[in-house]
Amino acid sequence: MAVGCGREPQLLSDIQQIQAIDDHAHPVCPPATVPGDRDFDALPVDNLEPESDPVLLRPSNPNLPLAWKALFNYAGSDMGKMKQAREAVRKAQGHQYSVWVLDQAHIESMLGNRVAFCDGIAPPSFLWVPYVDALLFPLNNANVAGDNSDRKVYVPLEDRLRQRYLKQLGMTQPPATLKEYLQRVVTPTLEAQQKGGAVAEKFEIAYLRKFDFGDPATADAEAVYTKWIGAAAPPQAEYKVLQDYLFRYIALECGRLGMAVHLHTMAGAGGYFDVAGVNPLLLEPVLNDPRMRKTKFVFVHGGWPYTREAGALLEKPNVYLDYSSQALSFAPATLAFTLREWLERNPEKVMYGTDAYPSSDLMGWEESLWMANKTAREALAMALEGMVRDHEVTREQALRLAHMVLHDNAKGLYGL
Template identity: 30%
Template structure:
C-alpha cells in the first residue's frame, strides 16, 4: 500500500472524534471481574487460554505502548495496581478520542459504575435500555408484590415501566439471540405467553434468566410496539457472544419474520457486532431493508487483524456506508474501549484504502466515509436530546 498516497485518509481516520454507540459499564478496581476479560469473550476455565490468542498478544503490546511499560501482562497489571481508575481510565479514553458513549447497563457486573459516572471520562453519555433486564426485574420484584401474577399484570407493569424509562434512553436493546434465538415469532399468542410466564414462575424466584421462548418472543414484540410509538431504535445482539449463546440461532437472517412484519416496518434495527461470523448476511439485510443498520462493535477488539478486516470488508460488500456505525462493545475495563478505538481506526483505514485500490471508492469518497462511520451516522440516527453532558 502506498502510504503517501493515502496520507489524508490516514489523517482523517486518526483524528476523527468518534461516537461509541454501544458499550457497557466500567467496574471499580476491586471488582471480581477478571482483567483477562478485556481480551476475550471466553469465561471461566477458558480464560486460561486467552494469553495464547492473537488478540491478546496484540492488545498487550498496545496497552504497553499506551502506558509506557514492558509488553507483558504482569507489567500492565502492576501499572494499573499502582494507579487509580480515574488516572489510567482517563489515559485510555483520551487516546480513544470519543465525544460520546452509549451504555447498555443491563449487563450486570460486580461493582460496576453507574452509567452517569462515566461522564468522568467522556463529554457525553447516553443510556441503552436492555428490555430483558427490565423484564427480569419485573418478574423478580414487582410482579411478586402484586396480588395477580398473570400475563395481564406483567404486561401492564412492563409497558408502564418501559414507556417511563424509555423516555430517557437513546435506544432499546435486546439479547433475544442469547435466550431463544433470532427467529422471533411476533404473532405469539397471549395464551402461549401466559403458559410460558407460569412455567418461569414455577421454577422459583429469583430468576437468573428467562428461558421460555413464547414469553421471550412476547416481551420482544411488546417492546417493538413501544419502540415504534416512541421512535426509538432497537439494537439487537447478533453473531458472536459468550458461551451461553447458541451461535446457530444468532444469524441475522433469522430476523426475516420480524423484518417482514408490516406492523414494525417503520421500526429501526441495529445489528450489533457485525453479526460475525454472519457479516455478509448482515450486509445483505442492510442493503435490502431500509430499517436495518449495522454496528461493528466487539469485532474491532476480539478478533485478529485479519479477522477484523475480513468482517468489515464483508459489511462493505453490500452495506450502505451511511448505515454502518462504530462502537467498541467495551466493558469493565477502560482498556477495552481503547483497544476497539485503535483497532477500528487501523482496520477502517486499511479497508477503505483497499476499496480505493480496487476502484470501488475514490480517495475523496473514502475520506468522506470516515466521519460518517465513526460519528455522523450515529448523530443522524440517535436522538442526542436524551444524552447527558458533563459540566
C-alpha cells in the first residue's frame, strides 16, 4: 500500500527477496579446488598501468565493511583478522562455498563468464559463458596492440587462449585456408563449448579494437587469411577485414547454436581503453543485418556512458542489455535514473547483473557480488517507486517488472 508522500516501503523488501539470475559475473574457483585461479577472465585487468579508479571501486567504499560483516561476520578494521574470518567461512562451506555466496545475495543462478569452469563452479547454479575473441586473431598479432600499453598486455593472453583452443582440437597451428579455419577450428570450438553447457559467448573485443565491424565479402577475407597466415604481421587495415568477417561468422554461428552473444559495452577498464570505440551505435549495421535476427546480442554493462544509445537499440528484436558493473560503480540514485528510462521503453530486454570480480585481496568476487547486488536491487526499487509515484505503473505492475528484470527476462532469453 502507498503511504505518506507516495513512497512504497514494501517494494524494496519485496525486491530483495526475489531469487535472481545474475546475467554476468566472474566467479572464482575455491582456492581448495584451483589455487591461484586465473580463468575468471580471458583478459584480467589487474596488470595494467595505473588508472584513476572510480570512487566506489576504491577500498574506501563504505559498503565494503558491510559486505565483510554480512558474509563473514567480521566487523573490525584489522584486515588480517578479516581474511581469517573469510578463510574460516570458505573452509566451513567447502565445495559448497560458491553456491553459498550466491545464496547470500538471493541469486538462484549466475552466468559465470570464465575461460573454463571447475569443481565448485558448475551447473545448475552456474551457467557458462566462455570467451571467443581469440578466434578473431588467427594471424601474427605483433601489430594489433600498436602503441596501446593495455593491449600489449592483452594480445599475448589472446594468443595463449587461441593455442589452448587449438590444442583442445588436437592442433598446434591454424590451417592454411580460411574455409578450413572456419570448419576445423571456429565452428568446432563453438559447438564444443555449447555442448559443454555454454549459454552465450563473450566478446571482450572492446579491449582490443573498435566496434566498427564491416561486412566484407568472403573472397576478401579469404585473400587476407591466405596471404598472412603463418607469415609476418599484417597491416591493421588488412587484418580488420578478416576480423570483421570472423565476428559476423561467429555471431551467425551463435544464432544457429542457440547461444547469445555477450559484448562488453562499457568504458574501461584501463587507462588506454578506447571509450569512443565502445559506443554501441557502432554495432548498428551488424544488428540490422537481416541474417543476424536469429542471434541475440546482450550489451553487458548496459553501454555506459552510452546508456541512452544502448537503450535506443533495445527496440531491435535481437538486442538485450544488463546493468552489471554499473551497480559497482554508481550509487543507487544514479543508476535508478538510467534504469527508469530503459524500463519505460523495453522492460522485457533489461536484465539484472553484478559483474562480481576479484578486484583485490580485500574486494574478492564475493564482496563485489554482495555490494553490486545491494546497489542493483536498491536502484531497481528506486526506479520502480518513481514509476508508481508518477502513476506510470501500479504497485503490482512494478513488482511484476522487478521479477522480469531480476529473473524472468534472463530465463526466457537463455531458455532456462
